[in-house]
Amino acid sequence: xxxxxxxxxxxxxxxxxxxxxxxxxxxxxxxxxxxxxxxxxxxxxxxxxxxxxxxxxxxxxxxxxxxxxxxxxxxxxxxxxxxxxxxxxxxxxxxxxxxxxxxxxxxxxxxxxxxxxxxxxxxxxxxxxxxxxxxxxxxxxxxxxxxxxxxxxxxxxxxxxxxxxxxxxxxxxxxxxxxxxxxxxxxxxxxxxxxxxxxxxxxxxxxxxxxxxxxxxxxxxxxxxxxxxxxxxxxxxxxxxxxxxxxxxxxxxxxxxxxxxxxxxxxxxxxxxxxxxxxxxxxxxxxxxxxxxxxxxxxxxxxxxxxxxxxxxxxxxxxxxxxxxxxxxxxxxxxxxxxxxxxxxxxxxxxxxxxxxxxxxxxxxxxxxxxxxxxxxxxxxxxxxxxxxxxxxxxxxxxxxxxxxxxxxxxxxxxxxxxxxxxxxxxxxxxxxxxxxxxxxxxxxxxxxxxxxxxxxxxxxxxxxxxxxxx
Amino acid sequence: xxxxxxxxxxxxxxxxxxxxxxxxxxxxxxxxxxxxxxxxxxxxxxxxxxxxxxxxxxxxxxxxxxxxxxxxxxxxxxxxxxxxxxxxxxxxxxxxxxxxxxxxxxxxxxxxxxxxxxxxxxxxxxxxxxxxxxxxxxxxxxxxxxxxxxxxxxxxxxxxxxxxxxxxxxxxxxxxxxxxxxxxx
Numbered sequence: 001x002x003x004x005x006x007x008x009x010x011x012x013x014x015x016x017x018x019x020x021x022x023x024x025x026x027x028x029x030x031x032x033x034x035x036x037x038x039x040x041x042x043x044x045x046x047x048x049x050x051x052x053x054x055x056x057x058x059x060x061x062x063x064x065x066x067x068x069x070x071x072x073x074x075x076x077x078x079x080x081x082x083x084x085x086x087x088x089x090x091x092x093x094x095x096x097x098x099x100x101x102x103x104x105x106x107x108x109x110x111x112x113x114x115x116x117x118x119x120x121x122x123x124x125x126x127x128x129x130x131x132x133x134x135x136x137x138x139x140x141x142x143x144x145x146x147x148x149x150x151x152x153x154x155x156x157x158x159x160x161x162x163x164x165x166x167x168x169x170x171x172x173x174x175x176x177x178x179x180x181x182x183x184x185x186x187x188x189x190x191x192x193x194x195x196x197x198x199x200x201x202x203x204x205x206x207x208x209x210x211x212x213x214x215x216x217x218x219x220x221x222x223x224x225x226x227x228x229x230x231x232x233x234x235x236x237x238x239x240x241x242x243x244x245x246x247x248x249x250x251x252x253x254x255x256x257x258x259x260x261x262x263x264x265x266x267x268x269x270x271x272x273x274x275x276x277x278x279x280x281x282x283x284x285x286x287x288x289x290x291x292x293x294x295x296x297x298x299x300x301x302x303x304x305x306x307x308x309x310x311x312x313x314x315x316x317x318x319x320x321x322x323x324x325x326x327x328x329x330x331x332x333x334x335x336x337x338x339x340x341x342x343x344x345x346x347x348x349x350x351x352x353x354x355x356x357x358x359x360x361x362x363x364x365x366x367x368x369x370x371x372x373x374x375x376x377x378x379x380x381x382x383x384x385x386x387x388x389x390x391x392x393x394x395x396x397x398x399x400x401x402x403x404x405x406x407x408x409x410x411x412x413x414x415x416x417x418x419x420x421x422x423x424x425x426x427x428x429x430x431x432x433x434x435x436x437x438x439x440x441x442x443x444x445x446x447x448x449x450x451x452x453x454x455x456x457x458x459x460x461x462x463x464x465x466x467x468x469x470x471x
Numbered sequence: 472x473x474x475x476x477x478x479x480x481x482x483x484x485x486x487x488x489x490x491x492x493x494x495x496x497x498x499x500x501x502x503x504x505x506x507x508x509x510x511x512x513x514x515x516x517x518x519x520x521x522x523x524x525x526x527x528x529x530x531x532x533x534x535x536x537x538x539x540x541x542x543x544x545x546x547x548x549x550x551x552x553x554x555x556x557x558x559x560x561x562x563x564x565x566x567x568x569x570x571x572x573x574x575x576x577x578x579x580x581x582x583x584x585x586x587x588x589x590x591x592x593x594x595x596x597x598x599x600x601x602x603x604x605x606x607x608x609x610x611x612x613x614x615x616x617x618x619x620x621x622x623x624x625x626x627x628x629x630x631x632x633x634x635x636x637x638x639x640x641x642x643x644x645x646x647x648x649x650x651x652x653x654x655x656x
Contacts, residue, residue: 455554457603457605
């Protein structure tokens with residue numbers, strides 16, 4: 001086949017001819033056809049993506065970034081990623097969903113029809129987050145997750161991993177016809193300004209494998225000029241910088257300062273005679289937990305909400321860069337008691353057991369997975385629950401043993417960092433049970449306390465990797 | 472006078488023995504009685520019901536050729552990572568078992584390995600976590616823990632002798648009602 005461009009028409013389309021020569025049984029046939037190459041573009045406007053030294057992508061510097069759309073599914077081209085930027089300078093350093101605009105040089109007087117689908121597949125390519133072997137959600141829970149949708153079914157609208165713009169039903173967009181958004185030729189589809197998109201983002205950031213579909217018809221829609229074409233790209237997440245010159249959007253700064261300490265709600269806890277209210281100056285160690293929890297994941301040293309290189313550690317997995325950082329602590333023989341961990345604080349679900357109530361979200365809202373600041377904000381209620389559990393335990397021991405001794409003034413040193421009783425209890429509890437154990441006294445003697453590291457050596461790891469910054 | 476001192480010393484010694492070294496003849500029975508009293512291995516307040524699952528197994532933890540008893544239940548979970556607080560009953564030379572104060576933290580199906588650990592030249596419990604290989608062992612009636620590798624960091628692949636073979640014990644499962652039935656007879 002030979003083709004020749006003739007001219008660029010008023011819509012910007014390249015108009016030309018194609019000559020097709022076929023030979024069958026010694027007979028050669030030549031035919032000519034008019035063709036139109038229609039420029040088609042998806043742009044992330046004013047892209048604040050700062051680049052990644054791990055995978056070598058450049059800083060987009062607030063420029064419009066053209067997404068390299070693929071004609072096949074599961075593109076591995078890093079340029080086929082529309083990034084959830086870690087920090088938007090125009091919005092106080094908050095993360096930003098890609099500001100997408102699609103356009104096509106359709107002939108004047110025609111109608112362009114658009115739709116977009118974004119589905120979060122796990123690392124095995126299965127839809128709906130990560131339910132690898134070892135995560136022990138029940139079948140009912142998994143069914144509940146896979147059935148949620150943006151229309152608002154149980155357990156809530158912010159959980160869906162399957163986003164369609166426009167929504168298949170109940171769309172907030174005006175003029176939607178048969179699941180498509182019609183836009184007159186010459187006008188781009190500002191996806192970022194689509195009401196369904198805005199509603200979905202407001203419910204929670206999202207990402208995953210995206211399909212952008214387009215077709216062109218006559219102005220009244222009666223004649224198909226270009227049948228449906230599907231193009232593929234990904235929406236993935238950029239990790240926050242550990243620190244930055246001005247502190248804008250920096251992870252550690254956000255956790256320790258912007259987040260407000262974080263300061264424990266001491267007044268919300270009850271204390272009984274025999275125990276002294278804690279004197280911890282806030283959860284100052286929160287940043288150290290985030291460092292330890294995501295140490296080395298995705299090939300980056302610390303603060304990994306996402307897998308920079310797409311792999312668990314140093315091996316790059318093309319087509320998976322920027323995937324949410326999900327780690328499953330369990331094994332087939334010893335599964336975890338919930339979802340496995342997501343993001344900076346490796347948020348998990350813990351079911352009810354003993355005196356502990358089930359955590360509120362057995363399946364966490366998607367915003368905790370795709371918005372690193374949202375993930376950070378979940379640390380405070382979890383830490384509070386660990387502090388309360390510590391206090392409840394003390395009250396129990398105080399009521400049970402006459403030889404009870406107030407442990408408030410005790411300390412323990414992990415590597416070279418010293419933690420007081422409350423700090424070490426909350427940190428160790430974050431990884432399971434408390435490390436402090438009380439041995440009742442006998443014959444009128446006072447009981448004794450001792451701290452034993454848990455088998456994960458968690459307090460030491462938080463001290464060494466987090467507080468002391470040993471890589 | 473010498474005879475009186477010996478008698479006083481013997482009296483004090485017996486009292487000490489009674490207070491801190493109560494010999495347990497049947498670990499499962501002792502566990503059952505503790506659970507009936509609402510006491511879990513974690514020392515936390517527990518809410519047992521007849522249906523509460525109980526798990527137990529035996530393994531040589533001390534190296535004297537006799538097996539220790541390890542027992543836990545679903546009231547003794549420690550967070551979302553799959554750890555449980557286990558009661559440990561280790562054998563005494565004089566017969567019977569001693570219950571270990573504070574118990575021990577292990578996964579629901581037990582650790583990767585229980586037996587002789589060359590690195591510490593004694594018997595212990597070996598398991599792994601994120602960049603961690605831990606050894607819990609008994610010393611002077613208390614549980615100690617140490618971590619293999621430089622800066623207390625290691626991967627389980629570095630110690631295939633502890634992680635390559637299947638466990639030599641089988642975790643048994645019953646319920647509080649099951650124990651009640653067993654000891655009612």
